[in-house]
Structure formats: C-alpha cells, structure tokens
Amino acid sequence: MERQQQRQQLRLLLLQIRDQPRVRAEEIASFARYTGLEQSQIDILNVFDTPEFPASAADGYDGLFVGGASEASVLEPEIYRFLQPSQQLLLRCLEIEMPVFASCFGFQLATVALGGTIIRDDRDFEMGTIPIQLTETASQDPLFHDAPDPFMAVAVHRERAIVAPEGCQPLAYTSACCHAFRVEGKPFWAFQFHPEVDRATLVQRLTIYKQAYTDNDDHLQQVLDSAVETPDSNDFLAKFVDRILLDRSGH
Structure with a gap:
C-alpha cells in the first residue's frame, strides 16, 4: 500500500485543553497542517466539555x-478536575x-x-520563538x-x-528547563515547546491572550517583532x- 494511502487510514485522538472557541479551531487545524493529516482523521476530546472520561478513551486509535x-x-487539581483523568x-x-x-500543557x-x-514562574518566563538545544x-x-x-x-x-521525569530520556533543553523527553523504550514523547505552532499562529494566540502573558502592548510588540519562523520545530509532527x-501501524 502506498504511503499516502497508509496515512489516510490513520485515526488520532487529540486531548484538547482549550476553552476559547477560536483557539480550539486553530489548534486542530495546526495539528492537521503539520502532520499532513485531514482534520477528519483527528477526533477531539475537549476536557472543558468532558472533564471526566475513562483512561481507555484513546483505545483503538493509532496515537494520541x-x-x-x-x-x-x-x-x-482542586480547580481543574480533568487533570487526574488526563494523567x-x-x-x-x-x-x-x-x-x-504531548505538547506544552501536555508536557x-x-x-x-x-x-x-513542575514549578511556576510568575515573571521572566519563556515566551516567543526561542533557540532550543x-x-x-x-x-x-x-x-x-x-x-x-x-x-x-x-x-x-x-x-x-x-529535569525530565525518572525513566525518561531528555532530548532538548534551554537554560530554563527541559524542553523534550521520551519515556525510555516507549513511543511516548513530550515537548514543552509547541511543535504544532508557527510564527503566524503565535501572533494570533498572543494577541488573544496578551493580558495573561504580556505586561502591556509594548511588551507584546517586542515579542512579536522578534518572532521568527520555526520550520524545524514544526517538522516534528510529520516525523x-x-x-x-x-x-508502527503496519498499514
């Protein structure tokens, strides 16, 4: 069977942690774009709509x-009751x-x-397009x-x-944190950065969430002006x- 036919048979589940309608739609579009899959191949389990679900919710899919x-x-966890089911x-x-x-919050x-x-930074946190080693x-x-x-x-x-959790192989980092790991011997990868997000999408998201992540309009503009394209990061989804x-599927 040709590679494109194999790709068309894949079925994925996206565990989505988005409440804002515009970002919900943009996220699934981004995953589809950089995987090369059709949106119809990716089902969505949104935890704001369905905060309780079984651990077997992804059974039968080709991946999560x-x-x-x-x-x-x-x-x-006392506020977000979907955390335990998600884990x-x-x-x-x-x-x-x-x-x-698993990307960003998924990481x-x-x-x-x-x-x-996991630790929290109230200021001086990473934001924008950054070099990762x-x-x-x-x-x-x-x-x-x-x-x-x-x-x-x-x-x-x-x-x-x-640092990465015990039993995981660290793969990428910045001076601030671990940015990617794989569970040793398992097909399980987690990325603190956003492989599914490109520069244009970053601009859209920061504009929507500027009050949460930027101090003022000048700060936002500085971040956006310094943003660059991220093709090598985006390639991880296709890989x-x-x-x-x-x-793995043997299709």
Missing part, C-alpha cells in the same frame, strides 16, 4: 496528541504502548503523571536525530520542569507520523 492550554494549571489516560497509553505526542501533564516536578541522547532518537542544534521553536509557558505511526 495532547495540546496546550492557556486556561489551566497542572498545579491546581490516567497518559499512563494507559504508556501501558498499552500507544504512541503519544506538563506527562511530567506530573510520570512522577516529575539538543542533548547527547537526541542523536539516537527517531524524531530528534536529524534536527539542527539549536533549532527555533515557539514557547509560551509559565510552568516548567527543570512522528512518518517514523512512528506509519512504521
């Missing part, structure tokens, strides 16, 4: 995407070796689920081995992990589909 969030914190879903995927691609969910530590173990990783070092990526986050989902 987890997106970012501007309306939640992994450090506030149980990730652990279930790990148990059945379902491929996982933080995975870190907590795997026993790691590779670890030594990245050279052996299916997704990272041919990435440039450093590469530019979109990162906007108040919460971070200094995940080509090198993990298609090769």
